[in-house]
Amino acid sequence: MYCRICNQTTNKIFNHIVLNKYNVDYFFCESCKFIQTEAPYWLTEAYQNPIALIDTGIVKRNLLFVKRTATLLYFLFDKKKTFLDFGGGYGIFVRMMRDIGFDFYWKDKFAENIVSKGFEFSSNIEEVELLTSLECFEHFINPLEEISNMLNLSGSILFSTQIFHDNPPKPEEWWYYNFEAGQHISIYSDITLKQIAKKFNLFIYSDDRGFHLLSKKKLNNPIFIMLIKFSQIGLFSIVKLLMKSKTESDMINLKTSPSPQSNK
Numbered sequence: 001m002y003c004r005i006c007n008q009t010t011n012k013i014f015n016h017i018v019l020n021k022y023n024v025d026y027f028f029c030e031s032c033k034f035i036q037t038e039a040p041y042w043l044t045e046a047y048q049n050p051i052a053l054i055d056t057g058i059v060k061r062n063l064l065f066v067k068r069t070a071t072l073l074y075f076l077f078d079k080k081k082t083f084l085d086f087g088g089g090y091g092i093f094v095r096m097m098r099d100i101g102f103d104f105y106w107k108d109k110f111a112e113n114i115v116s117k118g119f120e121f122s123s124n125i126e127e128v129e130l131l132t133s134l135e136c137f138e139h140f141i142n143p144l145e146e147i148s149n150m151l152n153l154s155g156s157i158l159f160s161t162q163i164f165h166d167n168p169p170k171p172e173e174w175w176y177y178n179f180e181a182g183q184h185i186s187i188y189s190d191i192t193l194k195q196i197a198k199k200f201n202l203f204i205y206s207d208d209r210g211f212h213l214l215s216k217k218k219l220n221n222p223i224f225i226m227l228i229k230f231s232q233i234g235l236f237s238i239v240k241l242l243m244k245s246k247t248e249s250d251m252i253n254l255k256t257s258p259s260p261q262s263n264k
C-alpha cells in the first residue's frame with residue numbers, strides 16, 4: 001500500500017477491530033512517518049454509528065479552541081478580515097467566534113449548520129484571512145486533496161489533530177486511534193506535518209501535540225506556543241475585552257437579511 005502523503009511504500013504495523021467488527025490493517029510510512037488504515041470501506045457505517053454521536057467533549061473542546069484561536073488571530077493575523085471554519089459541524093465554533101467579534105463563516109460537506117444559520121460561506125466572500133479545520137485532518141481519506149482545496153480558499157490553515165513522535169504508538173497505548181468509532185483513518189506525526197508543509201511550500205507551526213498552523217506567513221514558533229499557553233491563563237479574557245462582539249449586530253442584520261454576508 002502506498003502512502004497517501006508521500007506516495008512511498010508503507011508497512012503494515014498492526015491490525016485491530018474497528019467498529020467492534022471489522023478487522024482493519026494499519027500501515028506506517030517510514031518516509032513521512034504517517035499512519036493510515038487500509039482503504040476505509042466502513043466509513044458510511046462509522047458515521048451512522050451511535051458511538052460516534054456520543055461526543056461528550058464537544059462543548060469543552062470548542063471552548064478550548066475558541067480561546068486559542070481568538071488569541072492567535074488577535075496577535076498574529078488581521079483580526080478585521082474574514083475567517084472560515086472548514087468542517088464547521090453544528091456551527092458552535094463559528095457562533096462563539098462571532099460572539100467574540102471575529103467575522104467567521106461556516107462550511108461543512110457533511111454536517112448541518114444549527115447554530116450559525118445565515119453565516120454559511122459563499123463565493124461572494126473573496127478573501128479568507130485564515131481557515132480553521134478542527135478535528136478534521138484525522139478523518140481525511142485523501143489529506144493532500146483536502147488541504148489543497150482549503151488552500152484554494154486561504155493561505156493559512158489553523159487545525160487540530162493529535163500527533164505522535166518517532167515510532168507509531170502501540171494500539172492499546174493510544175486513545176487517538178479511536179477504534180470503536182472507526183473515523184480516525186489518517187494519523188500524522190511531526191515529520192508528516194513538516195513534509196506536508198514542504199509539499200505546499202508553507203511554514204508549519206505546532207505546539208507539538210494537537211494544535212498546528214500551516215501558513216504562507218513567516219511567524220515565530222515559540223510565540224505561537226506562548227500565545228496558546230497564555231490564552232488559557234488570562235490572555236483570552238483580554239482579547240475578548242478588546243474585540244467588539246457581533247452577537248447583537250448579527251441579530252439585527254439577520255432580521256433585515258437572511259444572508260448577511262451577501263451584503264458585504
Ligand SMILES: [Zn+2]
Pocket residue numbers: 003004005006007008029030031032033034
Ligand atoms: Zn509517507
